[in-house]
Amino acid sequence: MTTTDPAHARRAGNPRPRHHRVQEFLQPFHTLRNRLIATSLVVVALPIAGVAIALVYQERGAVLVEKEKKLYAITRILDSELGPGFDAYLAGVPGGWDNREAAIRRLSERLTPLTDRVAAAEPGIGVGYYVRRLDAIVTYGPSRDYAYTIGRSIPADHPGREVMALNQPRVTEGSLVRGSILNAMRPIERKGQVIGYVWANETTEAIGLQQRLTYLAAVATALFGFGVAFVLVWVMSHRLAREVDVVVDGLEAMETDLRYRIPPLRDELGVVVDAINGMAKALLDARSLTENILSSVADGIVAVDHRGVVTAINPAAQKLYEVTAEQALGRPYRDLFTSNRTHSALLDTLDSGRTNVGVAVELTRGEHTFKVDASASVLRDGDGRPIGAVVVLKDVSERDRLMVQVMRADRLAALGELTAGIAHEIRNPLTSIRGFLQYLQDCESIEEWRHYGPLIIREVDSLNHIVGELLAFGRPRPPQIDSIDIGELVRETAFLARGRSDAQVAVKLEPGLPGIEGDREALKQAILNLLINAIQALPQGGHVEIAVAAVDAGLVSIAVCDDGVGISPENLAKVFDPFFSTKASGTGLGLAMVHRIVDAHAGTISIDSHIGEGTTVEIRLPIRCPRPDQTSDPAP
Structure with missing residues (x-):
């Protein structure tokens, strides 16, 4: 030309x-x-x-x-x-x-x-x-x-x-x-x-x-x-x-033609000419670099101007849409890709100026459907004025398939750990029962039967307790939402915890606490489990403090702090796993149950612990808890 x-x-x-x-x-x-x-x-x-x-x-x-x-x-x-x-x-x-x-x-x-x-x-x-x-x-x-x-x-x-x-x-x-x-x-x-x-x-x-x-x-x-x-x-x-x-x-x-060079001049204009020639070369190099990068990127990239006309499309996007650059450049994006829904992310950004990140869409190519993550943002010139929009398309079909496999493997591994924990917790009482029965099989003394009979019953009760906690953990009932005075609930739970030990349990309530919505008995059980764990971790003369305060974004914080022995770093990631416990008599279901109750109330739980200094467990609960029958429509 x-x-x-x-x-x-x-x-x-x-x-x-x-x-x-x-x-x-x-x-x-x-x-x-x-x-x-x-x-x-x-x-x-x-x-x-x-x-x-x-x-x-x-x-x-x-x-x-x-x-x-x-x-x-x-x-x-x-x-x-x-x-x-x-x-x-x-x-x-x-x-x-x-x-x-x-x-x-x-x-x-x-x-x-x-x-x-x-x-x-x-x-x-x-x-x-x-x-x-x-x-x-x-x-x-x-x-x-x-x-x-x-x-x-x-x-x-x-x-x-x-x-x-x-x-x-x-x-x-x-x-x-x-x-x-x-x-x-x-x-x-x-x-x-x-x-x-x-x-x-x-x-x-x-x-x-x-x-x-x-x-x-x-x-x-x-x-x-x-x-x-x-x-x-x-x-x-x-x-x-x-x-x-x-x-x-x-x-x-x-x-x-960025390859053209202005002839050299004298004095200050010569410096200006050298700078212009240098900027032209830098711009040419940058354009070449940008084109090379766009050609090498595995994700599809499409850019449009303020009218929605395609100004750039890289090879990955051409392959994804099954179009050539000649077919796409200079044509309206909406007309090219009306058969796919990806244009909604790009054109929504172009119309509203709002950035869209990770919009999940599907592309149909022949008989195959591909899952794509579309992220669109506004293109601006050197002065910050919007001049168009760009969309980045990532084919996540293979990633999702691998994630399904990983999740399946994780579930199988968790099931294996759960099975091993259940077997371990049940084997000890069964072993004791079998030993008592073997001993009593040849024993003719009524006194011996009277002495060991209660022990067998206690072991059977222990088995029943384990099975009951397992059933409660595996089939939790939906929370019964009601209005709760969180300060009164914490004071009542702290009183119950003091009756189980001689430890000092202090309650610190922020003035003017708002009432919250939740399942009173379930929250009471969760807080009591945290207090019991804190008391059991105390050395002689230790104390526990439970503090309640309102935090921003409509949340209430319940923090249980102790100055006990603390938790080692390698065990911190496991404390909420079922049947994980560092106590000889623990079932490992207490913190797992707490986690389940907090999740049911749309809250969060975090733990911070240092060996020899103590542990702090914080629960954050929303003031307005979502009802069990409330559902939300998926985002378009």
Whole structure:
């Protein structure tokens, strides 16, 4: 069977069809390469833009800091050039400070050359002095531009007044005499008195021009970096997209042929390709292994999808159903095997999601009928979602035949042991009776007959007791179910057991015990037998405890514990066998009878014993005992 593989065509060197290129052109973001380019450009552009913005704001701040430092330095120069103060410049002025106009004129004449010289050294800078005593500007350089301000007072809200009042330098930005400026002001202090202030300012227009130049430089740098990044991303994405196409084409080829291998690539994609090739080989090996295992398994295995269509069937199932793989695969399971009932386990699991284990069914093949155990479970994918079901069919016909033979052999062996036990138990009294009769046959003394007669009668009674217990064990009467106060029954039985021995018998009852249903006399006999066995196993000074408690699942526990000699491990498995006893005078039917009574009440009995430590026998009885006339329908 041949198929046309577009990925194979591209690998052979055929160009991509024209309509594909047009579609990629019209839908640029539907390809990995273009998405990679767009994503990379966004990833590159955002940091570049962020850095550019940060640089602009940082440079703006740096320019302002630099301007403030320069202006403060100029104010310090002007302050130092003033010397001891304004008084030295007013010598010879008629009226001195009292002649305000003359004082302003003299200070302007003396200080204007200084401020003009400083202003000329720093183009764009405005400097001057303000005299607090005269409340007037005495100089403002360059004087060619600002001589008109000499003699003016500053407004009441002018920052200079705050500088003089607080005796602290200050930088302000706002609209003053020169317009919008950055103004640095320093108080002039002489002999502990603030006599005025000196300033140096620069227009914000000049500062803004410098900042705009910085902004343009940052934008140009960002655009250059973005262009370089675009070229690099374009080249790298083209190369990466080409390599990704190789991987995609290889994966498409592997969908139909796991033996195909993707050509090796460089860098991380090379590692990815190696991993994909390795997983494909592992999957191929696993598929081959699974197929080999299914072919080798002796049990029949059939798998279906969620629609009930057969997706897998191994040779054992083909032989069991007498079909071939071609006849079964792709067809509904129900249509293939409607003549058999095995489909119920599989389809029930498929419909309900419930696991079926060990469902016994029969398969008819010709004139022969085979017994099959069917176990069905849900098939799930890697995410745990159900995708179908599988059934395992085990032919148990031979096993059942062998089990019947084994059970027959076990019954014969048990019958042999029972016969041997009966013969042993009866032989001893018969031997004693025969010996007494032989002795009395030649004896003429009435006294001898009177002496040995009761012994013979006791041996006959012993035989009768053995035969009675054997009949009771072999033909037990059905339990007479009635409501029982289990606590009262245990206390009564314990009282009877105490009368047979000097042993200490303690009763421990859980408060609030529920009443149970059962045969009072039969349970009383079973508990009494356990107590008697426990008492007989006690050394001198021992004691027995019988504890009753309610346990979960609607059961009542009756535990008889003693600190006697215990039972050896090799005898534990035999204690419930008829005629097995470790006591010289025991018949071996007591525990067997207890087991029979507990079984009749749908209960369980267990025994735990350790040599020299004692024995615990626990009976668990249901609170609601099934009636003898109650029957249950077999499971479908």
